[in-house]
Amino acid sequence: MPETQKLSEIVNEIEGTIRNRFAGRTFWIKAEIADVKKYTDKRWCFLKFIEKMGNQVSAEIKGVFWSNSYRQIELFEGATQQAFTSGLEITCNVAVKFHKRYGLTLEVVEIDFAYAVGKLELERKLIIDRLLQEQVMVQDGTSGLYYSRNNRIGLPLVIQRIALITGPDSDGQRDFKKVIGNNKYGYAFRITEFLTRIQGDEASGLVAEKLRLIEAEQNKYDVVVIVRGGGSDTDFKSFNNYELARQVALFPVPVLTGIGHDRNTSITDLVARQNRTPTETATFIIDYNMDVDNELESLKERFFSAVDNRLLRTSNDLENYRQRIRNLSPETILKKGFALIMMDNKIVCDPAHIPENAYTQTLLKNEIIHSKVIEKTSNGTANDI
Amino acid sequence: MEQQMTFDKAFAELQKLVRQIETEDIQVDTLAAKVHDANELVKYCETRLRVIEEDVVKERE
Numbered sequence: 001m002p003e004t005q006k007l008s009e010i011v012n013e014i015e016g017t018i019r020n021r022f023a024g025r026t027f028w029i030k031a032e033i034a035d036v037k038k039y040t041d042k043r044w045c046f047l048k049f050i051e052k053m054g055n056q057v058s059a060e061i062k063g064v065f066w067s068n069s070y071r072q073i074e075l076f077e078g079a080t081q082q083a084f085t086s087g088l089e090i091t092c093n094v095a096v097k098f099h100k101r102y103g104l105t106l107e108v109v110e111i112d113f114a115y116a117v118g119k120l121e122l123e124r125k126l127i128i129d130r131l132l133q134e135q136v137m138v139q140d141g142t143s144g145l146y147y148s149r150n151n152r153i154g155l156p157l158v159i160q161r162i163a164l165i166t167g168p169d170s171d172g173q174r175d176f177k178k179v180i181g182n183n184k185y186g187y188a189f190r191i192t193e194f195l196t197r198i199q200g201d202e203a204s205g206l207v208a209e210k211l212r213l214i215e216a217e218q219n220k221y222d223v224v225v226i227v228r229g230g231g232s233d234t235d236f237k238s239f240n241n242y243e244l245a246r247q248v249a250l251f252p253v254p255v256l257t258g259i260g261h262d263r264n265t266s267i268t269d270l271v272a273r274q275n276r277t278p279t280e281t282a283t284f285i286i287d288y289n290m291d292v293d294n295e296l297e298s299l300k301e302r303f304f305s306a307v308d309n310r311l312l313r314t315s316n317d318l319e320n321y322r323q324r325i326r327n328l329s330p331e332t333i334l335k336k337g338f339a340l341i342m343m344d345n346k347i348v349c350d351p352a353h354i355p356e357n358a359y360t361q362t363l364l365k366n367e368i369i370h371s372k373v374i375e376k377t378s379n380g381t382a383n384d385i
Numbered sequence: 386m387e388q389q390m391t392f393d394k395a396f397a398e399l400q401k402l403v404r405q406i407e408t409e410d411i412q413v414d415t416l417a418a419k420v421h422d423a424n425e426l427v428k429y430c431e432t433r434l435r436v437i438e439e440d441v442v443k444e445r446e
Contacts, residue, residue, distance in 0.1 A: 156392075156393060157392055157396055158392045158393075158433065158434060160437050161437065185434075186435050187434050187435060188434070188435050188436050188437045189437075289434060292396070292434075293431075293434055296399075296427065296430050296431065296434075299396075299399050299400060299403050299427075300423075300427050302403050302407065303399070303402060303403045303406060303423045304420075304423075306403065306406040306407045307406060307416060307419075307420055310406065310411060310413070310416060311413070311416070314413050
């Protein structure tokens with residue numbers, strides 16, 4: 001029978017060896033993370049670091065964040081707008097630790113955000129460049145704004161028929177519908193819901209699928225609204241997806257986004273019409289309708305004031321004519337001291353028609369003077385007044 | 386009012402009427418008809434903001 005040792009002896013020896021070799025040192029590594037399990041109450045996170053050769057895992061080791069470094073995860077999520085989750089490649093500073101019961105672990109001291117942010121920025125830039133190159137979107141030289149076919153489609157004057165893509169029983173769904181439903185102006189809306197998971201890596205594919213359903217009956221909708229809210233700040237990746245951004249950019253119905261990011265704009269936002277949150281998206285739609293409602297009111301006022309003006313002008317014109325007719329009437333003329341001369345019951349306009357010895361009547365204001373013409377002479381001026 | 390009226394069409398017509406009456410010399414004889422039309426258009430638009438009509442769909446197809 002071979003000579004045996006106690007397990008603890010050998011484990012102690014391993015521990016000692018590792019401590020001697022690694023104590024007080026840390027290492028920067030770049031690796032993919034897998035099996036990420038967060039214990040938010042204790043502020044621990046267990047995971048695995050892996051390295052792959054093709055599809056084969058070529059190296060693997062346990063990793064851990066204890067409460068003193070758990071803040072690093074939150075900072076990472078804040079900086080990258082991305083959930084700290086399996087599948088990510090991160091650069092981090094680790095210490096090698098051996099525990100007699102739990103074995104070998106890399107304890108994370110620090111994450112390099114710059115690397116993660118830089119990598120995401122680069123990915124994002126590549127997608128934007130590709131969309132620009134394919135002329136799916138264009139960038140305005142002066143404003144720097146991005147335009148796509150989608151965000152250049154004019155909105156109808158009134159937005160009423162809404163295709164809503166959102167998560168079932170989500171805050172985004174509730175917030176959007178609440179604001180739309182409570183609009184105090186009584187505008188009518190019809191919301192058709194296309195519910196799907198809208199968080200996580202698969203979200204881009206699932207949203208794309210709903211968009212295809214909407215496109216098949218595109219004439220039924222004025223706009224497509226994509227909203228999500230409530231704690232989705234860390235999951236930005238699905239909306240920076242090339243296929244989804246391209247589909248939205250080319251989509252025939254205007255797309256309004258409210259995917260709940262305060263600081264960043266996803267590529268999908270760039271090619272659509274972006275609002276920050278579901279509530280803001282709903283408010284935008286109500287305000288949009290209110291604008292046209294106000295314009296309608298002002299058109300109405302302009303119309304009726306123009307009609308009033310027109311009628312007033314007509315009645316002024318009539319009064320003018322009446323006045324002029326009154327001024328020209330024989331009565332007015334006689335009152336002013338002029339006289340009318342009549343012969344054979346007709347008013348004489350041309351004195352040439354009156355021969356000498358004719359009987360004429362001179363009409364004055366109150367009397368008629370009957371006369372016989374004794375002599376006619378020129379008065380030295382033109383006869384017409 | 387024509388059957389396939391839409392908000393956008395009614396609104397455009399109303400704008401046209403306003404322009405017309407503000408700039409052109411509309412005869413008083415036709416004023417009554419214009420007022421009637423404008424009233425109808427305004428009523429239609431105000432209603433359409435608050436009611437959804439299915440025939441809008443057909444019009445767009």
